[in-house]
Amino acid sequence: MTEPQGTETERRLTVFLVDDHAMFRAGVRAELGAHVEVVGEASSVAEAVSKIAAIEPDVVLLDVHMPDGGGRAVLDAMRRSHPHVKFLALSVSDAAEDVIGLIRAGARGYVTKTISPDELAAAIRRVADGDAVFSPRLAGFVLDAFASRPDVPVADPELDQLTNREREVLRLLARGYAYKEIAKELFISIKTVETHVSNVLRKLQMSNRYELSRWAADRRLV
Amino acid sequence: MTTAVNPPPRRLYRPRDHRIVAGVASGLAQHLGVPVLVVRIALVVLLGFNGLGLLLYAAFWAVLPQQVVTADPPQRRDLAMLLPFGAIGLGVVLLQSLVFQDSVAGTVGWLIAVVAVGAGIIWHQSDPTRRHLGGAVPQQPWLAAVVAESDRRFFLFRFIGGGVLVATGIIGVVAVYAPAGSLTAVINGVIFALVGLLGVGVVAAPLLWRMFNQLRAEREGRIREQERAELAAMIHDQVLHTLALIQRNSADIKEVQRLARGQERSLRNWLYKPAASPTERFAAALEQAAAEVEDTYAISVETVVVGDTECDERVAALVAAAREALVNAARHAGVSTVSLYAEVEESELSVFVRDRGAGFEMAGVKESRHGVRGSIIGRMQRHGGKAEIRSAPGDGTEVRLTLPASRESVSAAKEAAR
Numbered sequence: 001m002t003e004p005q006g007t008e009t010e011r012r013l014t015v016f017l018v019d020d021h022a023m024f025r026a027g028v029r030a031e032l033g034a035h036v037e038v039v040g041e042a043s044s045v046a047e048a049v050s051k052i053a054a055i056e057p058d059v060v061l062l063d064v065h066m067p068d069g070g071g072r073a074v075l076d077a078m079r080r081s082h083p084h085v086k087f088l089a090l091s092v093s094d095a096a097e098d099v100i101g102l103i104r105a106g107a108r109g110y111v112t113k114t115i116s117p118d119e120l121a122a123a124i125r126r127v128a129d130g131d132a133v134f135s136p137r138l139a140g141f142v143l144d145a146f147a148s149r150p151d152v153p154v155a156d157p158e159l160d161q162l163t164n165r166e167r168e169v170l171r172l173l174a175r176g177y178a179y180k181e182i183a184k185e186l187f188i189s190i191k192t193v194e195t196h197v198s199n200v201l202r203k204l205q206m207s208n209r210y211e212l213s214r215w216a217a218d219r220r221l222v
Numbered sequence: 223m224t225t226a227v228n229p230p231p232r233r234l235y236r237p238r239d240h241r242i243v244a245g246v247a248s249g250l251a252q253h254l255g256v257p258v259l260v261v262r263i264a265l266v267v268l269l270g271f272n273g274l275g276l277l278l279y280a281a282f283w284a285v286l287p288q289q290v291v292t293a294d295p296p297q298r299r300d301l302a303m304l305l306p307f308g309a310i311g312l313g314v315v316l317l318q319s320l321v322f323q324d325s326v327a328g329t330v331g332w333l334i335a336v337v338a339v340g341a342g343i344i345w346h347q348s349d350p351t352r353r354h355l356g357g358a359v360p361q362q363p364w365l366a367a368v369v370a371e372s373d374r375r376f377f378l379f380r381f382i383g384g385g386v387l388v389a390t391g392i393i394g395v396v397a398v399y400a401p402a403g404s405l406t407a408v409i410n411g412v413i414f415a416l417v418g419l420l421g422v423g424v425v426a427a428p429l430l431w432r433m434f435n436q437l438r439a440e441r442e443g444r445i446r447e448q449e450r451a452e453l454a455a456m457i458h459d460q461v462l463h464t465l466a467l468i469q470r471n472s473a474d475i476k477e478v479q480r481l482a483r484g485q486e487r488s489l490r491n492w493l494y495k496p497a498a499s500p501t502e503r504f505a506a507a508l509e510q511a512a513a514e515v516e517d518t519y520a521i522s523v524e525t526v527v528v529g530d531t532e533c534d535e536r537v538a539a540l541v542a543a544a545r546e547a548l549v550n551a552a553r554h555a556g557v558s559t560v561s562l563y564a565e566v567e568e569s570e571l572s573v574f575v576r577d578r579g580a581g582f583e584m585a586g587v588k589e590s591r592h593g594v595r596g597s598i599i600g601r602m603q604r605h606g607g608k609a610e611i612r613s614a615p616g617d618g619t620e621v622r623l624t625l626p627a628s629r630e631s632v633s634a635a636k637e638a639a640r
Contacts, residue, residue, distance in 0.1 A: 093493075094490070095493075114486070136524055136526050136561060136563065137524070137526050139526070140526035140527065140528050140563070143528045143565070144528050144529065171563070171565070174526045174528070174561075174563045174565075175561055175563040175574045175576050175620070176524060176560075176561025176563065176574075176576045176578075177576070
């Protein structure tokens with residue numbers, strides 16, 4: 001992630017900002033300007049929904065906490081009608097319920113606002129390529145959510161369980177490894193790492209797992 | 223007085239104007255679209271059927287909401303409106319003595335009359351505009367009638383009314399029991415006793431209700447006040463002080479970063495985390511250690527803890543070793559971010575401290591340096607655990623600490639997770 005612009009500079013990615021703080025939007029716009037093309041911004045859910053539908057950017061940077069339902073509401077409104085628009089949550093909150101909630105609603109990744117501009121640009125690029133962006137913290141939450149509790153019956157084991165490999169990948173992510181370091185550690189290709197991570201994201205979004213709700217209930221999130 | 227010019231929605235309610243007693247008849251008439259007189263006559267006729275009319279009237283009165291005040295409400299003294307109560311009571315008595323000739327039923331009739339008049343007056347007094355509790359108990363306007371505490375005068379009024387009912391009840395019981403014997407006398411006694419109880423209830427209900435309400439309001443207020451005070455104290459102690467320090471040290475970027483990071487962490491914990499004592503829980507202890515290192519060395523520690531467990535002596539040693547690893551990374555690696563990952567599993571606890579800094583050769587560490595050998599490797603071995611250090615110059619360092627979970631701590635963790 002030290003080379004944010006990478007080698008493929010054929011087309012600049014279009015990015016849309018949704019945040020109710022104008023100062024923050026201005027800051028992100030200024031910092032990202034060198035890496036991607038910021039094509040629009042919105043300060044409310046309604047504005048975001050209409051503008052994203054009109055502009056159709058590659059990636060939407062989505063704030064979690066806004067009036068009128070926040071990032072969740074934008075995702076719910078856009079995900080079905082615009083499946084090719086990727087969402088990356090960018091929030092000051094790293095509370096478990098926000099992170100897991102946004103991912104389950106369909107965001108492709110979750111980063112906190114303390115992220116450095118280079119890392120943010122790299123995350124946007126990765127999301128645009130169809131990958132998931134897992135911060136160590138998010139990996140930790142997912143491991144927590146899918147922690148094996150053998151006494152609970154699992155409805156769909158294929159869907160609801162993380163494979164050992166996926167678990168290993170997540171652990172390494174949580175330990176602060178980059179994708180290529182994970183690949184080296186596990187003797188697999190970077191592509192495979194990315195596939196595992198994408199699968200985890202898919203499971204997280206699709207799992208109707210009893211476990212997840214109990215996990216949330218345990219932490220008084222619901 | 224208030225003239226409703228625009229047609230109100232056809233809802234069943236009791237109008238404030240055009241009423242004799244409580245407006246039930248005119249409300250019904252308006253709703254059904256028939257003349258008021260018809261409704262009134264129907265009610266009076268129904269009165270003949272064992273007081274059905276009265277019962278209906280009372281039921282409607284209790285259930286129907288009053289029309290919303292549109293203009294200033296009529297302020298006429300409604301002594302005249304008390305007359306109907308007398309009339310109703312008298313009517314009941316007359317009917318009863320007409321229909322049932324015998325004396326017991328007659329007594330019951332009298333009693334009903336007394337109750338009707340008394341309750342009616344009391345109810346009426348708390349009815350028109352002074353239903354404070356109508357808001358407090360929105361679903362039960364009728365409750366407010368007995369319970370509403372408006373002002374001293376009406377309290378006195380209610381008190382006297384209730385007292386009269388109680389007295390009547392007691393007198394009745396005595397009067398019925400004096401001849402002693404028959405079943406009807408016993409039934410009458412029971413009825414009188416009930417009337418007496420009703421009286422006591424009428425007198426005591428507002429007091430009890432008010433007391434209960436006051437207590438509840440007081441308690442809620444106190445809790446809110448406490449929360450506010452806590453929030454204010456927290457913001458004062460932390461946020462304001464930090465901002466002041468940042469203003470004073472604005473030239474020293476490292477210091478500003480350190481302050482901001484510490485403040486961010488403490489606010490975050492305050493907002494999102496349940497408080498846990500670092501001496502009792504593994505996760506809290508690790509986070510505290512990470513926080514101390516962050517503050518001391520002005521680096522950021524990305525802490526991820528999966529699962530949690532009780533803190534015992536061995537776990538505390540693991541935390542101490544992890545802290546030492548963090549300190550080493552902060553001092554020697556020359557990076558701004560260190561990752562700390564810990565996981566609690568069935569069989570073991572593991573902690574990983576990783577940095578992408580300078581790295582070193584394990585073989586090159588002198589025997590005299592105690593940090594790694596003593597504080598990390600030695601400490602882990604003493605407590606039955608294991609420490610592994612992977613490092614290469616230029617490739618960063620990872621310290622892996624594992625500790626087999628003792629049986630007790632595992633079961634305790636599972637208990638806590640439930």
